[in-house]
Amino acid sequence: MAALHLEKVTKIYRKGENEVRALDGVDLDIEAGEFLTLVGPSGSGKTTFLNILGCLDSPTEGTIVYDGTELHSLGEKGLSAYRRDRISFVFQSYNLIPVLTVRENVELSLVIEKKLKAPEIRERSREMIAAVGLEGKEKRYPRELSGGQEQRVAIARALVKNPLVVLADEPTANLDSHTAEDIVELMRRINAERGTTFVFSTHDRLVMEHARRIVTIRDGRVTGDESK
Numbered sequence: 375m376a377a378l379h380l381e382k383v384t385k386i387y388r389k390g391e392n393e394v395r396a397l398d399g400v401d402l403d404i405e406a407g408e409f410l411t412l413v414g415p416s417g418s419g420k421t422t423f424l425n426i427l428g429c430l431d432s433p434t435e436g437t438i439v440y441d442g443t444e445l446h447s448l449g450e451k452g453l454s455a456y457r458r459d460r461i462s463f464v465f466q467s468y469n470l471i472p473v474l475t476v477r478e479n480v481e482l483s484l485v486i487e488k489k490l491k492a493p494e495i496r497e498r499s500r501e502m503i504a505a506v507g508l509e510g511k512e513k514r515y516p517r518e519l520s521g522g523q524e525q526r527v528a529i530a531r532a533l534v535k536n537p538l539v540v541l542a543d544e545p546t547a548n549l550d551s552h553t554a555e556d557i558v559e560l561m562r563r564i565n566a567e568r569g570t571t572f573v574f575s576t577h578d579r580l581v582m583e584h585a586r587r588i589v590t591i592r593d594g595r596v597t598g599d600e601s602k
């Protein structure tokens with residue numbers, strides 16, 4: 375079975391009398407190491423899809439199996455541990471912690487987790503900060519960085535725990551087109567070099583040109599699935 379397996383995943387939001395089928399019977403398999411771009415018009419269900427894939431929200435119906443584990447079977451505690459250990463997010467607005475330095479932002483999740491000793495944490499963060507091209511910026515604060523640099527920090531932070539998958543909801547939407555391309559090229563390089571699975575949504579044509587697989591959703595349904 376694929377690393378990420380979704381079967382008949384449906385999400386219904388209720389607004390008073392109305393029902394919105396934000397996702398409507400999505401079947402999708404994602405293999406380890408994929409670089410998957412999610413496209414579709416505004417309101418088509420991309421954010422809902424990524425939130426459900428990232429266990430931030432649960433489906434109304436359907437099954438999600440990650441690495442052979444059916445998420446539904448984990449229970450609330452197991453699910454939050456799974457999410458913490460295996461899933462990373464990159465956000466459109468970076469979401470760095472302003473009072474922490476670049477290095478501290480990248481190290482924070484490992485420090486809280488307390489599974490690794492300080493020198494190992496330092497070594498991993500050093501490696502990730504270098505991998506995103508920010509050597510020398512370890513002691514800077516987010517406000518001292520450009521948007522593109524902030525998103526690089528967010529990517530380093532996402533990678534430092536060696537996740538099963540990095541999920542990114544329109545990660546380049548706040549960046550100019552040149553920087554957006556730099557960021558998608560960075561994600562693609564990390565994907566190729568480290569084998570990290572990426573699933574991200576975009577509206578940007580230039581960003582789509584770097585995709586390996588484009589999944590289109592419309593009205594909560596997968597209407598296209600094209601690999602290059």
Ligand SMILES: Nc1ncnc2c1ncn2[C@@H]1O[C@H](COP(=O)(O)OP(=O)(O)O)[C@@H](O)[C@H]1O
Nearest residue numbers: 387389394396415416417418419420421422423
């Ligand atoms: N929390 C919510 N409550 C009610 N409706 C929602 C909620 N979140 C999303 N929706 C609806 O679900 C549909 C899909 O939204 P979304 O996943 O945000 O699409 P996209 O990210 O592609 O723009 C839209 O019709 C949206 O209005």
Ligand SMILES: [Mg+2]
Nearest residue numbers: 420421422543
């Ligand atoms: Mg959205």
